[in-house]
Amino acid sequence: MTNLTEAEAAGRVMVALDYPDAAAAESLVRSLEGIPCYLKVGMQLFYAAGPGFVASLKERGYKVFLDLKMHDIPNTVKGGSNSITKLGVDVFNVHAAGGMQMMTAALEGVEAALSGDSSLKRPLVIAVTQLTSTSQAVLNDEIGIGGAVEDAVIRYAKLAKQAGLGGVVASPQEVQSIKAACGSDFRTITPGIRPSGAAVNDQSRIMTPREALEQGTDYMVIGRPITAAADPRAALQSIIKELI
Numbered sequence: 001m002t003n004l005t006e007a008e009a010a011g012r013v014m015v016a017l018d019y020p021d022a023a024a025a026e027s028l029v030r031s032l033e034g035i036p037c038y039l040k041v042g043m044q045l046f047y048a049a050g051p052g053f054v055a056s057l058k059e060r061g062y063k064v065f066l067d068l069k070m071h072d073i074p075n076t077v078k079g080g081s082n083s084i085t086k087l088g089v090d091v092f093n094v095h096a097a098g099g100m101q102m103m104t105a106a107l108e109g110v111e112a113a114l115s116g117d118s119s120l121k122r123p124l125v126i127a128v129t130q131l132t133s134t135s136q137a138v139l140n141d142e143i144g145i146g147g148a149v150e151d152a153v154i155r156y157a158k159l160a161k162q163a164g165l166g167g168v169v170a171s172p173q174e175v176q177s178i179k180a181a182c183g184s185d186f187r188t189i190t191p192g193i194r195p196s197g198a199a200v201n202d203q204s205r206i207m208t209p210r211e212a213l214e215q216g217t218d219y220m221v222i223g224r225p226i227t228a229a230a231d232p233r234a235a236l237q238s239i240i241k242e243l244i
């Protein structure tokens with residue numbers, strides 16, 4: 001048992017709308033109607049359906065995480081953040097690997113948008129640390145970054161905190177160390193969530209929803225265990241039950 005109500009548990013889940021077009025995403029959104037989860041729009045859907053689809057989710061009152069993982073020179077990321085903030089999304093992300101100046105520039109882009117339109121809400125800006133598909137062997141032998149995955153994640157998390165960001169994307173396996181290094185208010189958003197028995201797919205550092213919650217994660221990003229299920233609504237409801 002946790003202290004979470006059903007609505008609070010639903011609010012901890014970010015459903016990844018990884019679909020090729022607005023129609024496919026819309027059909028999933030309709031099937032989840034009334035469940036107060038976040039909806040995550042990533043590259044596949046955004047590149048196909050564009051800002052109009054994001055705006056339509058916001059107009060209908062959904063909480064939206066726009067996952068475009070910006071990683072570019074500071075000036076370009078500042079401009080990107082400015083445009084994203086004007087869409088009114090609740091959460092968006094950049095890669096911590098872009099460095100301190102790039103992350104600071106992302107926040108400057110947010111400020112510039114907010115100062116031009118007082119009706120805009122301040123989004124939570126978070127940094128991707130090491131992708132949850134990255135294993136220890138890939139990090140060391142393929143990408144060529146030495147040391148433990150967890151150390152790399154903590155280094156990125158501390159940098160993001162120092163830059164003034166509100167949290168990081170990491171695997172649930174690193175949540176406790178991130179909270180210890182960056183404070184309990186520093187948000188952790190964790191993909192790599194797999195209910196027991198679910199296909200692992202291309203993820204590497206995984207945990208079940210319940211285990212992730214027990215580690216102290218703030219939000220869990222879940223895609224295929226819901227979207228590829230025969231009954232996505234039932235799959236989400238069963239995850240929510242596991243969290244309360």
Ligand SMILES: O=C(O)c1cc(=O)[nH]c(=O)n1[C@@H]1O[C@H](COP(=O)(O)O)[C@@H](O)[C@H]1O
Binds near residue numbers: 018
């Ligand atoms: O930023 C993300 O959301 C993200 C970061 C990361 O390290 N790993 C990761 O899987 N994601 C996203 O989280 C979602 C996970 O989807 P599933 O593997 O289908 O549950 C996908 O939309 C990924 O793009």
